[in-house]
Amino acid sequence: MIYYFSGTGNSAWVARMLADATADRCEDMSTYLKNGWHPPPLVPGERLGLVFPVHAWRPPRVVLDFINQLPPPSEESYVFAVCTMGGFAGNTFSFLRQFIRLDSCYSVLMPENYILLAGRESDAQIKHKITAAKALIPKIAASILAGKKAFLVKRGLLPSFFTGCIGALFNWRVNDRKFHTTAKCNGCGTCAGLCPLSNISLDNGQPKWQGNCIHCMACLQRCPQQAIEYGKITLSRKRYVFPDSC
Ligand SMILES: Cc1cc2nc3c(=O)[nH]c(=O)nc-3n(C[C@H](O)[C@H](O)[C@H](O)COP(=O)(O)O)c2cc1C
Structure with a gap:
């Protein structure tokens, strides 16, 4: 099962592409959160995927809330996480690992959606990012299907600073x-x-x-x-x- 969270559709699209490529199902975390539903336990050995946007170099708070409601996956379950981001991920996955065990982590560069920082990117930039993502997703899917312990993440410079300091400041002030x-x-x-x-x-x-x-x-x-x-x-x-x- 792949669970995703998405504000403007980037992560939903990545989740659907991955679900197609790995013959899996995907569901929106928001449906669970809004209805107060609890996600069911995984079937023993079932794969678990989490797809979400990076918010201030961390997973969004709602993703952590959702994970806290997930019955913990057993050791036989392969667990992967994919973040989408406009630039770089910082230590998003080190942060996430405080909440859930992860076998593999991936980042996918997608169009920037934080309109408070900048307006929409040009059509050419958007197309370029989506074309590159289309080429990357089958590689991520192959890594997942092979059950690899992979860490293919663009963390950028000073990841501890961005995730620790800016991430904390954002969550305090938002x-x-x-x-x-x-x-x-x-x-x-x-x-x-x-x-x-x-x-x-x-x-x-x-x-x-x-x-x-x-x-x-x-x-x-x-x-x-x-x-x-x-x-x-x-x-x-x-x-x-x-x-x-x-
Ligand atoms: C509140 C907020 C904070 C963001 N912070 C980051 C960030 O720290 N690093 C980054 O590369 N992109 C950041 N972005 C951009 C998104 O992660 C990116 O556009 C993502 O693909 C949006 O996915 P969605 O359409 O599924 O919501 C941020 C976007 C928002 C709305």
Whole structure:
């Protein structure tokens, strides 16, 4: 079984590609988290995969919450994790190993989705990254199928600093106070349905953020009206969602 978490579709796509290539199934962690469901125990010897985006050089908090609800895999189960990232992963996997045993770890470079730092990459950059990912995923799948103990991760410079210091700072400071809607909002409620933490409620047809946010950017990036902004910083920035055409 492959479980994935995804804000804007990159990790969902990687999980689906890996599931196809390894003849496995994949499911969205958010479905479990939102419904308060507990993932079932693995069948003895069943493979377990985790696919998620890097957030501030760590796994997102919701991924750790999900893992804490997973019945621990037995020693016969091969466990792998794949992170998607816009740049580099730091010590994401050392951090994750505090929560679960991992036999192999991989990173896949994908288009950047943290719109608070930068707008959408150019179409050429997006295409280039996705083409490279398409070539890499079968290699990761082959490594998984062979049950390899692999660590194919682009950690970047100063991984301890980024994961330890910046990761801690991000998780301490992250909040939703600057999310708001513009006059373009038609109260469709897509954002409330998408939020993996069920952090958005509709008040007289207007989204209200409830204070439990990890900045996955699903609401802002996927709003069909482009009616969600974060302060003023996103006003002129183009949105990114994994392109259906790929
Ligand atoms: C809050 C946040 C923090 C991020 N931090 C990092 C990071 O530390 N390193 C990195 O390379 N990419 C970072 N990114 C980019 C995402 O990891 C990357 O775009 C990922 O593929 C998005 O996957 P998704 O579409 O499945 O959510 C961050 C994105 C967000 C929203």
